[in-house]
Amino acid sequence: MAWRRMQLLKQNLISLIPSKSNTFIANYSSKSNLYHAKVGIPEFLNGIGNGVETYAEKLESEFGDLQNLLVARSMKLKKINIGGDPKVCKHRKLILKYAHKYRLGLWRPRVEPPKTK
Template sequence: MILVGAVKVGIPEFLNGIGKGVEQHAEKLESEFGDFQKLLVARTLKLKRLGLKCQERKMILKYAHKYRLGLWRPRAEPLKS
């Protein structure tokens, strides 16, 4: 896990930060990658083999790229609607 401010960022926190349904794959990705750093460098074919839909793969890869560049961080607390 990586500390951002006082927030621990792991695979579940990252996917919850993205939202839009990708958080349902947290357990599957956690068991496959184990480490958040491995998810950040994952390729689309690996995600496809895990059964993720195209839109979900694109979203995860887009936010992983933004995270690596330092342009986006998951929120400490989810937004309340």
């Protein structure tokens, strides 16, 4: 809620500045890049976690690239035996759930920050 108010306040302030003005407004961010620049199937599965990363080689050989995996359906994953036991579909559901989020731009796999002692 507060973030939305800040965005509206920023838009209102920008609209008050004359268009011919020499005023420069910069957006600074102190956050480093915590996301993969180029995401492939292994990075995608490592980002999901929960044991799904064990299927990286199988999915790469079957689909080739991430775009083909993102449009895959449940039956295709089931046919190549993702999820181990056919009765247990936890991994298949995780892959499909995060693929949908990734397509919509709601989720990206994070790069693990280096551990310091």
